[in-house]
Amino acid sequence: MSRYDIAIIGSGPAGLEAAITAKIRNKDIILFGSKDLSSKMLVAHEIQNYLGLPFISGADMVKAFRKHIEEMGIEVTEDKITAVYAYGDFFVLQRNNGEMVEATTVILATGVVAGKPYPGEDTFLGRGVSYCATCDAPLYKGKTVAVIGGSSHEEAEAEFLSEVCAKVYYFPLYKDEPAFKAENIEVHREKPAEIIGDMKVRTLKTDQNEYSVDCVFVLRDAQFPGQLVPGLETEGNAVKTDLQMTTNLPGLFVAGDIAGQPYQYIKSAGQGNIAALSAVNYLAKLPK
Numbered sequence: 001m002s003r004y005d006i007a008i009i010g011s012g013p014a015g016l017e018a019a020i021t022a023k024i025r026n027k028d029i030i031l032f033g034s035k036d037l038s039s040k041m042l043v044a045h046e047i048q049n050y051l052g053l054p055f056i057s058g059a060d061m062v063k064a065f066r067k068h069i070e071e072m073g074i075e076v077t078e079d080k081i082t083a084v085y086a087y088g089d090f091f092v093l094q095r096n097n098g099e100m101v102e103a104t105t106v107i108l109a110t111g112v113v114a115g116k117p118y119p120g121e122d123t124f125l126g127r128g129v130s131y132c133a134t135c136d137a138p139l140y141k142g143k144t145v146a147v148i149g150g151s152s153h154e155e156a157e158a159e160f161l162s163e164v165c166a167k168v169y170y171f172p173l174y175k176d177e178p179a180f181k182a183e184n185i186e187v188h189r190e191k192p193a194e195i196i197g198d199m200k201v202r203t204l205k206t207d208q209n210e211y212s213v214d215c216v217f218v219l220r221d222a223q224f225p226g227q228l229v230p231g232l233e234t235e236g237n238a239v240k241t242d243l244q245m246t247t248n249l250p251g252l253f254v255a256g257d258i259a260g261q262p263y264q265y266i267k268s269a270g271q272g273n274i275a276a277l278s279a280v281n282y283l284a285k286l287p288k
Contacts, residue, residue: 006018140165
């Protein structure tokens with residue numbers, strides 16, 4: 001397995017700027033995100049304080065960013081990263097298709113995740129709570145599972161689970177109406193409230209009912225940083241960092257909204273630049 005110098009997770013201003021800076025410094029990089037770059041930016045109205053791009057709409061800013069990375073030969077890999085594991089002098093990133101990627105350094109630019117984990121979510125992680133359907137579906141062959149879908153992108157994961165599991169309860173957290181072909185998927189417009197169990201998950205409780213399940217797949221567009229990276233120090237929904245965007249895990253850096261307020265595009269881009277330079281300096285100090 002080849003190992004990248006820098007893996008960047010997130011395709012907003014922070015992640016893109018990190019990728020651009022790392023590319024200029026001739027590092028072997030991989031950028032995970034969306035080819036749309038940032039859904040938040042696409043719907044933004046007029047942005048007035050981004051240097052050099054005055055009074056620009058979010059959609060036009062996305063176009064400018066896309067042109068920049070295309071001209072530099074930077075591609076966006078759309079696989080979602082479900083976990084990042086520190087292995088001393090390198091990191092292993094788990095994709096939602098079950099494949100692994102190795103990188104010497106990692107830059108998290110995944111944005112801020114609103115809210116907080118469901119009660120029981122942290123407790124039963126690995127014991128009936130999963131963030132990757134492709135990875136863990138074989139463990140629940142012939143069983144009953146629940147899927148909490150943060151966006152319509154997660155419908156494909158539920159369809160896949162329906163091929164393996166006896167029954168899939170699907171709880172969409174978005175307005176669009178899911179359209180499933182599989183007959184063993186039940187859609188419930190209820191708000192998940194708590195994950196309950198003993199040694200492993202037994203029940204998903206909602207604001208209306210309780211469902212007996214063997215696993216709850218919590219599929220968000222982005223995960224809470226402490227869940228994405230075991231051992232990462234956080235404060236609320238943000239990662240603890242310093243002015244060089246370093247974290248408590250050597251070789252792992254953060255940038256943008258994940259580093260805390262203020263939530264500004266110009267600040268995120270600046271932190272992306274710093275994080276990339278910090279990663280480059282970290283790599284330079286490693287034994288040859």
